[in-house]
Amino acid sequence: xxxxxxxxxxxxxxxxxxxxxxxxxxxxxxxxxxxxxxxxxxxxxxxxxxxxxxxxxxxxxxxxxxxxxxxxxxxxxxxxxxxxxxxxxxxxxxxxxxxxxxxxxxxxx
Amino acid sequence: xxxxxxxxxxxxxxxxxxxxxxxxxxxxxxxxxxxxxxxxxxxxxxxxxxxxxxxxxxxxxxxxxxxxxxxxxxxxxxxxxxxxxxxxxxxxxxxxxxxxxxxxxxxxxxxxxxxxxxxxxxxxxxxxxxxxxxxxx
Numbered sequence: 001x002x003x004x005x006x007x008x009x010x011x012x013x014x015x016x017x018x019x020x021x022x023x024x025x026x027x028x029x030x031x032x033x034x035x036x037x038x039x040x041x042x043x044x045x046x047x048x049x050x051x052x053x054x055x056x057x058x059x060x061x062x063x064x065x066x067x068x069x070x071x072x073x074x075x076x077x078x079x080x081x082x083x084x085x086x087x088x089x090x091x092x093x094x095x096x097x098x099x100x101x102x103x104x105x106x107x108x109x
Numbered sequence: 110x111x112x113x114x115x116x117x118x119x120x121x122x123x124x125x126x127x128x129x130x131x132x133x134x135x136x137x138x139x140x141x142x143x144x145x146x147x148x149x150x151x152x153x154x155x156x157x158x159x160x161x162x163x164x165x166x167x168x169x170x171x172x173x174x175x176x177x178x179x180x181x182x183x184x185x186x187x188x189x190x191x192x193x194x195x196x197x198x199x200x201x202x203x204x205x206x207x208x209x210x211x212x213x214x215x216x217x218x219x220x221x222x223x224x225x226x227x228x229x230x231x232x233x234x235x236x237x238x239x240x241x242x243x244x245x246x
Contacts, residue, residue, distance in 0.1 A: 019146065022154035023118065050143035052150040053214040081143035088220045089213050090201030 003031045010109050011040030013101045017047030020055030029058045036065035039072065040108040044101045046077025051085050063094060072096075074104040110174070116160065116167035116188065121153040124171045128182075131173045137180065141240065144221045145182060148238065151214035152184055152193065160188025160234075175242065179223075182238040191234055192227045193218065 001018035012035060020028060035041055043059070045051070051059075059075070066073040074096040078086065086092045098104040112127040114120030125146060132142045153169060161167050172183040193215045219225055224239040 021146070021150040023122065023150075049139075050146050052147045053217055054150065054154070056213060079143075081140045084140075084144075085147060085217060085221075088217055 001027065003028065005035075008042075008101065008105060011042055011105050012038045013042045013044055013105070015044040015047065015101075019049050020045075020051040020058075022052065022054040025052075025054035025058050028055065029061065032058060032062045033065060036062055036073075037069055037071060038066075039070075040105065041066060041071060041073040042101050042104040042108065043073065043075050044077045044104075045075060045079070045082055046100070048077075048079065048082055051082050053089070056085070056089055056091055059091070059095070072108045074098055074108055076100050076104040111170065111172045113168060113170045116157050116169055116186065118154075118157065120169055121149075121157060124153060124169065125149050127171065128173060135175055137242070141180065141242065144240065145180070148182070148218050148221055149184075151218050152236065155193075155214060156184075156186045156188055156191075156234075160186055160191060162189060178242050179239045180242060182240075184234075184236045184238070186234050187232055188234060190229050192229070193236070194225060194227050 001016065001020060001024035004015045006013045006015065014032065014035060016028065018024070032043065063073060076098045077100055078097060096104070096107060098107055110127060110131045112124055114123040128145060128149060156169060167187050170185040174181045196215050198216050199213055222238045222240050226237045228235050
């Protein structure tokens with residue numbers, strides 16, 4: 001898994017790639033929760049191969065922390081398999097989900 | 110294909126790498142590969158974390174096979190008796206604030222696979238999983 005940050009006004013885009021599983025979730029948690037204070041945070045999952053429940057747990061924690069801090073967050077770029085796991089877990093309605101980072105930033109602006 | 114590994118994170122990585130090699134050889138779809146990797150992560154990380162409460166070495170074994178239009182995955186371990194199918198499903202309708210963190214893994218396994226069967230035999234947990242090769246969603 002790799003994580004890259006890109007300041008794109010009016011927000012911050014964190015792009016994740018590779019496999020989000022029990023092996024990589026700790027690193028993702030540290031990177032994302034450190035950015036939970038951003039007023040507009042977009043997590044781009046466009047290059048993610050799959051997300052297991054260890055990863056879902058991180059996104060849920062992030063959503064709760066952003067909400068508690070008054071910031072807005074969105075997810076984007078979910079591949080069909082990733083979208084399927086979010087849907088099965090009942091997570092999709094809990095998040096703002098957009099096709100790509102530009103749409104997500106526009107939605108949060 | 111059969112792979113045997115230790116009850117450690119490295120052992121889990123060995124099994125997932127073996128599945129990647131098997132999937133490439135059999136030209137399985139990206140969607141199917143993702144589903145199986147999620148299932149392996151849920152089940153094996155759970156076995157490693159909770160299956161050996163007294164510590165000490167253990168063995169996990171995975172078998173991958175394609176037959177009759179199905180992918181068959183069998184996972185075996187010598188940890189404490191644990192039937193993942195006996196767990197209750199989580200409440201998926203709860204609002205964000207009330208969602209418990211975790212508890213979703215086994216539910217995902219049941220949803221992502223077409224068939225899951227558990228048996229305890231001679232001190233081994235044996236989980237047989239099957240997934241249709243076509244129409245993976």
